[in-house]
Amino acid sequence: MPATIKDVARAAGVSVATVSRAMNDAGNVLPETRRRILEAAKVLRFTPSGAARSLITRRTDTIGALLPDLHGEYFSELIRGIDQAARARGLHLLVSSSHGDADEAAAALRAMNGRVDGLLVMSPHADGEFLALNLPGSLPAVLVNTGIELPGHARFVVDNFGGAQAMTRHLGAGGRKRIAFITGPPGNHEAQERLRGYRAGLKPGLREIVLEGDFNEESGRAAARRIAQMKPRPDAIFAGNDMMAIGCMAALAEAGLRVPEDVAVAGFDDIPIARYVAPTLTTIRVPIAALGAAALEALAKAVEAPQPSAGHTAVMPVELVVRRSCGSGPPARPLPPALPLAH
Numbered sequence: 031m032p033a034t035i036k037d038v039a040r041a042a043g044v045s046v047a048t049v050s051r052a053m054n055d056a057g058n059v060l061p062e063t064r065r066r067i068l069e070a071a072k073v074l075r076f077t078p079s080g081a082a083r084s085l086i087t088r089r090t091d092t093i094g095a096l097l098p099d100l101h102g103e104y105f106s107e108l109i110r111g112i113d114q115a116a117r118a119r120g121l122h123l124l125v126s127s128s129h130g131d132a133d134e135a136a137a138a139l140r141a142m143n144g145r146v147d148g149l150l151v152m153s154p155h156a157d158g159e160f161l162a163l164n165l166p167g168s169l170p171a172v173l174v175n176t177g178i179e180l181p182g183h184a185r186f187v188v189d190n191f192g193g194a195q196a197m198t199r200h201l202g203a204g205g206r207k208r209i210a211f212i213t214g215p216p217g218n219h220e221a222q223e224r225l226r227g228y229r230a231g232l233k234p235g236l237r238e239i240v241l242e243g244d245f246n247e248e249s250g251r252a253a254a255r256r257i258a259q260m261k262p263r264p265d266a267i268f269a270g271n272d273m274m275a276i277g278c279m280a281a282l283a284e285a286g287l288r289v290p291e292d293v294a295v296a297g298f299d300d301i302p303i304a305r306y307v308a309p310t311l312t313t314i315r316v317p318i319a320a321l322g323a324a325a326l327e328a329l330a331k332a333v334e335a336p337q338p339s340a341g342h343t344a345v346m347p348v349e350l351v352v353r354r355s356c357g358s359g360p361p362a363r364p365l366p367p368a369l370p371l372a373h
Contacts, residue, residue, distance in 0.1 A: 033074035041070040092122040093329060094146035096138050096153055098218075100127045102246075102273060103301035104318060111322030112150065119330050121147075128153050132160070139164040148333045150174055150325050154217050170332035172325050177219035184328045185343045186321060190220050190298075193314035193348040194227025197268055197296050200312075200350060202233045204357060206266035206294055210239040212253045212278070214270040221245070224270050224298060239264055243274050250277025257293070258285040265293060266356075272297035272304045272313055279307065279355065294356040300349075309354035321346050 035053075039046045044063060052059045052067040059067075070076075093116055097105055109125060116123045124146055128135030135153045142149060148170035151161070161180065165171055173185040201209050211228040214221025229238055241256060243249040250269055254277065257264050269275035275297030279289050289295050289309055297304060300315035324344065 033071075033076040035076070037074055038067060038070050038076050041074060042067045090122075090145060090147055091120065092124055092146045093148055093150065093326065093333075094124045094126070094142040095150040096135060096142070097125065097127050098153055099129060100125065103303060104271070104273075104299055107301065107318035108152075108322045111319030112326045113322075114319070115323040115326040115330075119326075121330065136160070136164045143169065148172070148329045150322075150329055152176070154215075154219065170329060172329040172332070174321070174325050175220055177222070179343060184325075184332070186325045186328070186346065187343060188220065188316050188321065188346045189348050190223035191227040191230070193298060193316070193350070194224040194268075195231035196227075196348075196350050197298070197312075197314055198228045198231025199233075200352070201266045201268060201294060201296060201356065202231070202236070204266075204294065207236060208239065208262060208264040209236065209266040209268055210241060210253075210257055210264040212241050212243040212250060212267065212269045212274050215244045218245075221270055228268060243270060245271050245273060247273045247277035247280075250274030251281040252277075254278035254281035255285070258282060258287060263293070266296070267293060268296045270298060272299045272301045272311060275311055275313070275355075276303070276307055279309075279311075289355050290357050296356055300351055304351075305353070312353045312356040313351050315349040315351045317346055317348075 035046055035049050039049045042049065042063075044067060048059060048063065049067050052064045053071070093112075095109070095112055097108070099105055100109075109123075113123050124142060126138040126142065128138060139149070139151075143166055146169075149165065150172050151165075152174040153176070161171070171183055173180065173183050175187055176185065179185055198209060209228075209232065211225065213225050225240070232238060241253040243253055250273065253269075253274070254267065257267060258281065267275070267278050269278055275295050278295050282289055282293055282295070287293055295311070297311050297313040298316070299318065300313045301318075304311040304313050324346070
């Protein structure tokens, strides 16, 4: 049978209450008594019950993160940033994915209720009605890359519009006159903002060329196959994210087209592989890990000191990174900083 707290108390010659205080790092235990208790716990291989500790502290020391997907380098980087910030605070991380489905997102939120001290929510379904139905009002939550603003909830977003506008203008300044854009999934806030930025960045008189995508590599390949058959053919492709851009370059090579000589290609996010593909990918650098870390920090503060708040929006700045897929150029160009917006 596993050792119990009573076994540790008996071996250390103290009360169960003293063992509990020592195991929870309370300050009212003498150093020698604490040493004796910890030594007894080690010998007996006693592991404190997390559930029992939660009953005392009313904390699980666990943060939940609901993401639309877990596949790909973008989400790997995002989770890395969240996890590093959580570990620095001694917190555990519980991650779930909605797979783009509202029912799965709702089920994930309900499953996390009671198991986490707060939630990071990145979901296209996270509007006011959805959260009211599935998120307890007393549970701190921070929204990530969502288009809505809710009182009492901090929100962290990327400057998707500014980045897409800057990239489109960069392609136009390089002499590209037929710039195609590949969108992200319908209803996705980031995809909508990037499309809006593309349209705003086109030079007057240039016709928009918009093809559907869904942020995965294969949709980029499919869109590029269509572009390769167009007459006149676009001389630049701006994909709504890097994975689609990488799929584009593969399909263009299969069609016998050269990048950037025949068609320039650009992406968005600057995932790690973007600097290693051939040719290296021109893109908009998003501080993906920093976004996750900043959201975690805001949530941890809300958990530690809950107080009524009107909520605020922080806009994460982005960078234009020029590489070989659009021709040679400087390695990176900072865009004007997007300052946090208080509401």
